[in-house]
Amino acid sequence: xxxxxxxxxxxxxxxxLLDQPLLRLPHELARKNFKSVQRVVEREREYVLPSLKxxxxxxxxxxxxxxxxxxxxxxxxxxxxxxxxxxxxxxQEEKRLHNQSKKRIQHLENLHQIHSLADVKxxxxxxxxxxxxxxxxMLRSGYTESARQLAHEKDIGDLVDLNVFIQCQRVAESLRxxxxxxxxxxxxxxxxxxxxxxxxxxxxxxxxxxxxxxRTRDKGKLVEAMAYAKRFLSPYIESQSTEIHRAAGLLAFPxxxxxxxxxxxxxxxxxxxxxDLFVQTHHELLSLPSRPLLHIALSAGLSALxxxxxxxxxxxxxxxxxxxxxxxxxICSTELHELARNMPYAHHxxxxxxxxxxxxxxxxxxxxxxxxxxxxxxxxxxxxKVKDPxxxxxxxxxxxxxxxxx
Amino acid sequence: xxxxxxxxxxxxxxxxxxxxxxNVQTTIDLLQSxxxxxxxxPSQTSITLAKLQNSVKxxxxxxxxxxxxxxxxxxxxxxxxxxxxxxxxxxxTEHDALSSQEHLxxxxxxxxxxxxxxxxxxxxxxxxxxxxxxxxSQQQPGTSASENAATLLDIDDVxxxxxxxxxxxxxYILHEMKENxxxxxxxxxxxxxxxxxxxxxxxxxxxxxxxxxxxxxHGGPDRQGSIPTGQQEALEYARREFQTFLxxxxxxxxxxxxxxxxxxxxxxxxxxxxxxxxxxxxxxAHSFTREFCSLLGLSADSPLYVAATAGAIALPTLLKLQTIxxxxxxxxxxxxxxxxxxxxxxxxxxxSIFVCPVSxxxxxxxxxxxxxxxxxxxxxESLKRLCKGSRFKCPYCPNESHPREARKVFL
Numbered sequence: 001x002x003x004x005x006x007x008x009x010x011x012x013x014x015x016x017l018l019d020q021p022l023l024r025l026p027h028e029l030a031r032k033n034f035k036s037v038q039r040v041v042e043r044e045r046e047y048v049l050p051s052l053k054x055x056x057x058x059x060x061x062x063x064x065x066x067x068x069x070x071x072x073x074x075x076x077x078x079x080x081x082x083x084x085x086x087x088x089x090x091x092q093e094e095k096r097l098h099n100q101s102k103k104r105i106q107h108l109e110n111l112h113q114i115h116s117l118a119d120v121k122x123x124x125x126x127x128x129x130x131x132x133x134x135x136x137x138m139l140r141s142g143y144t145e146s147a148r149q150l151a152h153e154k155d156i157g158d159l160v161d162l163n164v165f166i167q168c169q170r171v172a173e174s175l176r177x178x179x180x181x182x183x184x185x186x187x188x189x190x191x192x193x194x195x196x197x198x199x200x201x202x203x204x205x206x207x208x209x210x211x212x213x214x215r216t217r218d219k220g221k222l223v224e225a226m227a228y229a230k231r232f233l234s235p236y237i238e239s240q241s242t243e244i245h246r247a248a249g250l251l252a253f254p255x256x257x258x259x260x261x262x263x264x265x266x267x268x269x270x271x272x273x274x275x276d277l278f279v280q281t282h283h284e285l286l287s288l289p290s291r292p293l294l295h296i297a298l299s300a301g302l303s304a305l306x307x308x309x310x311x312x313x314x315x316x317x318x319x320x321x322x323x324x325x326x327x328x329x330x331i332c333s334t335e336l337h338e339l340a341r342n343m344p345y346a347h348h349x350x351x352x353x354x355x356x357x358x359x360x361x362x363x364x365x366x367x368x369x370x371x372x373x374x375x376x377x378x379x380x381x382x383x384x385k386v387k388d389p390x391x392x393x394x395x396x397x398x399x400x401x402x403x404x405x406x
Numbered sequence: 407x408x409x410x411x412x413x414x415x416x417x418x419x420x421x422x423x424x425x426x427x428x429n430v431q432t433t434i435d436l437l438q439s440x441x442x443x444x445x446x447x448p449s450q451t452s453i454t455l456a457k458l459q460n461s462v463k464x465x466x467x468x469x470x471x472x473x474x475x476x477x478x479x480x481x482x483x484x485x486x487x488x489x490x491x492x493x494x495x496x497x498x499t500e501h502d503a504l505s506s507q508e509h510l511x512x513x514x515x516x517x518x519x520x521x522x523x524x525x526x527x528x529x530x531x532x533x534x535x536x537x538x539x540x541x542x543s544q545q546q547p548g549t550s551a552s553e554n555a556a557t558l559l560d561i562d563d564v565x566x567x568x569x570x571x572x573x574x575x576x577x578y579i580l581h582e583m584k585e586n587x588x589x590x591x592x593x594x595x596x597x598x599x600x601x602x603x604x605x606x607x608x609x610x611x612x613x614x615x616x617x618x619x620x621x622x623x624h625g626g627p628d629r630q631g632s633i634p635t636g637q638q639e640a641l642e643y644a645r646r647e648f649q650t651f652l653x654x655x656x657x658x659x660x661x662x663x664x665x666x667x668x669x670x671x672x673x674x675x676x677x678x679x680x681x682x683x684x685x686x687x688x689x690x691a692h693s694f695t696r697e698f699c700s701l702l703g704l705s706a707d708s709p710l711y712v713a714a715t716a717g718a719i720a721l722p723t724l725l726k727l728q729t730i731x732x733x734x735x736x737x738x739x740x741x742x743x744x745x746x747x748x749x750x751x752x753x754x755x756x757x758s759i760f761v762c763p764v765s766x767x768x769x770x771x772x773x774x775x776x777x778x779x780x781x782x783x784x785x786x787e788s789l790k791r792l793c794k795g796s797r798f799k800c801p802y803c804p805n806e807s808h809p810r811e812a813r814k815v816f817l
Contacts, residue, residue, distance in 0.1 A: 013407070013490075014722040020491050023410070027487060034480060037426070038473055045466045048433075052462060056455035066448035069455070073441040077434060084430045091427060098418050105411055112407055117719065117751045126715045133714060134515055138531070141508070142538060146531035150519075153527055294511070294714065295504040300724055301717025304748040308770040309757040314816055328700060329756030330709030335514040339507055347744045348768055352759040353817065359777060363815045365758070377607045389607060390816075403815070404781045406763035406802065 010122060012112040018129070018297055022104050024287040025161055030097045035192070037090050044083045048076050103158040132159050137294040139165035142173075168282050175275040178268075180205050183278055193285050201281045203240055204274060206232040210247055211265055215255050222251065299343065306331050306345040315390050351405050359403040360388055360395055368400065413486040417479040424476060429469045436461050518710040520573040521699070528570070569702070576698050583691055589618045592694055602701055610697050612655050615647055617690055619662060620681055637666065712754065720748040743768070758817040764788035764801060769817075776812040780805035783815060 055072045107128070114122045131154045138147035144166055151160045174182045187194060187202045194202060210233060213225035233244050246261055253262040264270075283290055310331040331340045354367030366389075375386040387394050440458045444451050504511060512535055519528035579595055582588040596603060596611035603610055623640035648659050661677065668675035683689075696706040705712070727746050760775050761768050762785035769775045769785045777783045782802045784792075792798050793809040800807065 011722070015718060016490075017721045017725065018718055023487055024491075027484065031480060031484075034473075034476060038477075041426075041466075041469055041473065045470075049459075049463060049466065052455070052459050056452065056459055059451045059455055066444060066451060069444060069451055070441060073437055073444070077437045077441065080430060080434045080437060084427060084434065087427050087430060091421075091424070094421055098414075098421060101414060102418065105407075105414055109407060109411060118753070126718070127711060129718065130711050130714045134518070134710075137511070137515065141512075143531055143534045146527055146534055149527045149530050150524065153524060291505060296721070297714045297717035298511070298710075299504050299717070300720040301713035301715070303744050304716045304720035304750060305713060305754065305756070307757045307759060308768050309817070312771050314771070328703070328705035330705050330707070330712040331756075333705040333709045334703055335517045336709045336713060339504070339510045339514060344742050344744050345768070347747050348759045348761055349747055349766065350759075351761045351763075352755055354758070359781075359815055363777075363813055365815050365817050374607050377609060387607075392605065402781055403777060403783060404802070405760065405783055 010111075010115055010117050010119075012114070015111060016108060018133070018293050019108055021288050021293070022108070022132075022159065023101065025164065026097050026101045026104065028286045029164070030094060030101070032190075032193075033090055033094050033097065037087060037094075040083060040086050040090075044079055047079060051076060100158050107159060128154070128156060128159070131156055133292075133294040133297055135160040137292040139169075140292050142169050144169060164286065168279060171282075172275045172279050175278055176272055178271050180209055180274070183274070186278075186282075190285060194281070197281055197284060199277055199281045199284070200236075200240065201277055203233070203236045203243070204277060207243065207247060208270060208274060211250065211270070214250050215266065217254060225251075298339075302331065302336065302340040302343045304346050305329070306340050306343055307348075308345055310337075310345070311341055353405050357403050357405055358400040360386075360393075361399050362388065362391065362393060362395075364388055364390060365403055365405075371400075372397075407490060410483070410486045410490050413479070413483040417476075417483050420476050420479045425472045426469050429465050429472070433462055433465045436465065514710050517569065517704075518708050520570055521704070521708055523573070523577045525570075525574065525577075572698075572702060576695070579698075580691055580695065583694070584687070587621060587687070589614050589621070589690075592690075593618065595698075599701060603697060606697070606700065608693075608697050609655070610693060612651050612658070613690055613693065615651070616658065616662065616680075617686055619643055619648075620686070623681065641666070716748075716750055716754055719750060719754075723748055760817050762788050764792070774814050775817060777815045778805070779807045779811050786814075 051072060055069055059069055110121075111125055114125065116122065131150065135147045135150050135156070138144070138150065139160070139162065144162075147160065147165075148162060151157050151162060171182045171186055174180075183205055184202070187205065206228075210225055210229050213221050213228060229244075229247060233240075233247060237244055246265065250262055250265055253259060253266075255266050257263055257266070280290060282288075289296070307329075310329060330336055353365070354370065356368040357365050358368045358371065359365050371386055371389070374389055384397050385394050386397055386400065436458060440454050443454050512531075516528055516531055516535075519525075519531060575595070579591045582591050593611065593614045596614055600611060619640050622643050623636050625636040644659070644662065648662075651659060661680065665675065665677035665681065668677060699706050723746055724744075759768065760783065762775070764784050765788045767773070767785060767787075773785050773787050775783050776786050776789050778789075778800050780800050780803050782800050784801070789809060789812055792801065795809070797806055797808050799805070
C-alpha cells in the first residue's frame with residue numbers, strides 16, 4: 001500500500017479551497033455598506049455646507065428675514081436627522097455583517113485545530129461543510145424554503161447567505177417574467193462596481209426595454225423608443241456600436257420578421273438570457289463562484305472515489321451489500337451511482353488488496369481471514385467449508401488457493 | 407488565517423469605536439443651538455451663522471476622518487483575505503459535467519436528507535422541486551398535460567414514498583433504542599428480515615436479543631429493580647426467545663446462562679465483558695443502521711457526505727495539476743481516468759484495487775485480471791502481449807504456463 005495513497009494528514013490552508021466565498025461575500029457586502037455610508041454623508045455635506053454659507057451670506061447683506069434663516073436652519077436640522085437615522089441603520093447592518101464574518105472566521109479557524117483527516121472533529125466539521133454546500137446548492141437552484149429550513153435545523157444560519165440569494169432569485173425571477181424594473185434598480189445601486197464587470201448587464205437591460213417599446217409598432221411608442229435610445233443606449237456607443245446599429249435597424253422590422261438578427265432580438269427567450277446574465281453579474285460582483293460549490297466538490301469527490309469496479313457488470317468481491325464484512329461503496333450506492341457513471345475513475349499506481357488473498361474455484365478473490373470469519377458467522381456452513389459471500393456457493397476449505405497480487 | 411483573524415478583529419474594533427453617528431449628533435446640536443440663539447436674538451444672526459459655518463465644517467471633517475479610518479481597515483482586511491486565498495482560485499468552471507444532471511443531484515440530496523433524518527426539510531425540498539417542475543412544464547407550451555402528470559410522478563427522480571417510509575421506520579427504531587432503551591421494534595424488524603440478514607451473514611438479531619437479555623438482567627425498565635427479579639425476568643426471556651438461536655449460537659447462549667452462576671460478583675467473572683459493556687448500545691445501533699441501509703442497497707454513511715469530503719480532500723491536488731498542465735500546455739488524453747493519484751485516507755477505499763504489475767494499468771471489464779496457474783495475477787492485455795499465443799514464463803516466478811490455463815478472477 002502506497003504511503004501517499006492513504007495519507008491522513010490535513011493541511012488546513014489547502015483545504016479551504018471551497019470556503020473562499022464564505023469570507024468573501026460578507027466582506028463584499030460590508031464594503032458595499034460602507035460605500036453607502038460614504039455616499040449619504042457626502043450628499044448631506046454637499047447640501048448643508050453650501051446652504052449654510054448661503055444663509056450666512058444672505059444674513060450679512062440683510063437679504064433674509066430672521067424667519068427665512070430659521071426655516072433654512074430647520075431644513076438643515078431635519079436633513080441631518082435623516083442622515084443620523086440612515087447612518088444608524090447602516091451601522092446596524094455593518095455590525096451584523098462583521099459579526100457574521102467573525103463567526104465564519106471562527107468556523108474556519110476550527111479546522112486549523114484539526115491535524116488529521118481521521119479525527120472525529122474533522123468528521124463533524126466536514127458534515128457542517130456539507131450542510132453549507134447543500135444549502136448553497138438549494139439557494140442557487142431556487143429552493144429557498146428548503147434552504148431556510150435546513151439552515152434553521154442545523155443551526156448554520158451564520159454560515160449561509162440566505163438573504164443575498166433570496167434577493168438575487170427575486171430579481172432573476174422578475175426578469176424571467178419580463179419585468180426589468182428590479183434589475184435596473186439593482187444596477188443603479190451597484191453602479192460603481194458594475195463598471196468593472198465584464199458583462200454588460202445594464203446595456204442589455206436598456207436594450208431590452210427599447211425592444212419592448214419597438215415591439216408595439218405604435219407610432220407614439222416608436223418615437224418614445226428613439227428618445228429612450230438616445231438617452232440610454234448612445235452612451236455605450238464606443239463599446240457596443242454594432243448592437244446599437246442593430247437596435248436602430250430594428251425600427252424597420254415588424255415583430256414577426258424572419259430576418260436575423262432582428263428575429264432573435266424580438267425573441268421572448270431574451271428574457272431568460274437576461275435573467276441568467278443578471279445572476280452571473282450578481283455572483284461576479286459578490287465574488288461568488290458561478291456554479292454551485294456542491295458541483296465542484298462532488299465532481300472531484302466522485303472521481304477520487306470511483307474505481308473501475310463501480311460500474312462493472314460483475315459484482316465486486318470486496319464491496320457489496322450482500323456481505324456484512326464489507327461496507328457498501330458510496331459510488332455503488334443508489335444515490336450517486338448514475339451520477340458517477342460518466343465521471344473518470346481515480347488513478348492508482350499500486351494495487352490495494354487485503355494482505356492474505358485467496359482465490360475460490362469460481363475465481364473470486366477474498367482475504368482469507370475475512371472469508372473464514374464470515375463463513376463462521378453465517379453459521380449454516382459445516383466445519384471445513386466456506387461460503388462465497390457474493391454468490392452464496394459453498395466450497396471445501398482445501399479448495400482455497402493462495403493468490404499473489406503484486 | 408491568523409492574519410485574517412487579526413485584521414478582522416482590528417476592523418471590528420474600529421467599527422465599534424466609530425465616531426460617525428456621534429459627530430452627526432454634534433452637528434445637529436450645533437445647528438439646533440444656533441437656531442435657538444437666532445430665534446432668541448435675531449440681531450446676532452450673521453455672527454452666529456459665521457461661527458456655525460466653521461464648526462459644522464469641522465464636524466463634517468471629523469466624520470470623514472473616521473470614515474477614512476474604517477476604510478483603511480477594510481482595505482487591510484481585504485488584503486489579508488487576498489493573501490489567504492492567493493494561488494487558490496476555484497477550479498475552472500468551464501466544463502461542468504454535473505450541471506446537466508440536476509435531477510440526479512436533487513435526488514441524491516433528497517435521499518441524503520432522508521437518511522440524516524431531516525424529514526421535514528426533505529419534504530419541503532421535494533414539494534419545492536415538484537412546484538418548480540410544474541411551473542417549468544407550464545412554460546414549455548410543447549408538453550401536453552398528460553406528459554406533465556407523468557413527469558410529476560416520475561419516481562426515478564424523487565425518492566419514492568417507499569424509501570421515505572423505510573427511513574422513517576429506521577429513525578423510529580433508532581429513537582426507541584437510544585432514548586427509551588426499547589429494543590423490541592428493532593428485534594421485530596430483524597425477525598421480519600431474518601432471511602435476508604442470514605444470507606448476509608449478519609447476527610444482528612442475536613446481538614439485539616442478547617442485549618435485551620443483559621438489559622433485563624440489570625433490572626430492565628427500572629434500573630433500581632432488585633437483581634433477583636431482573637435475573638428471573640432475563641431467565642424467562644431466555645427460555646422464551648433463545649430456542650431459535652441454539653443451533654447457531656449455542657456457545658454464546660451457554661455463556662449467558664453460565665454467567666447466572668456468577669451473579670453476585672459479575673465484575674470479577676470472565677463474563678464481565680458481556681454484561682458491562684458501556685458501548686454496547688451504540689455498537690448495536692451502529693450495526694443496525696448498517697444492516698438496514700445494506701438491505702436497501704445503500705451504504706451506511708451518506709454517500710453525499712463521503713463524496714463531498716473526498717472532493718474537498720482531492721481538490722488541492724487537482725488544482726495543482728490544473729496549474730501544471732496550463733504551464734506546460736499539456737493535455738490529459740484519457741477521459742475515463744484521472745491523471746493523478748489522489749491521497750485519500752484508508753477509510754475512503756471501498757473496493758480492492760488491482761493495478762497490473764506489468765502494464766501498470768488498472769484492470770477493467772474489458773481488460774480483466776487473469777490468474778496464471780502459479781497464482782500470480784496480471785491484466786489480460788499484458789498476458790496476451792507476453793505469451794504471443796504460446797507457452798510463456800510468468801514474469802514473477804520461474805513457472806511456465808499456457809495462456810489457456812490462465813483464469814479470470816474477480817476482486
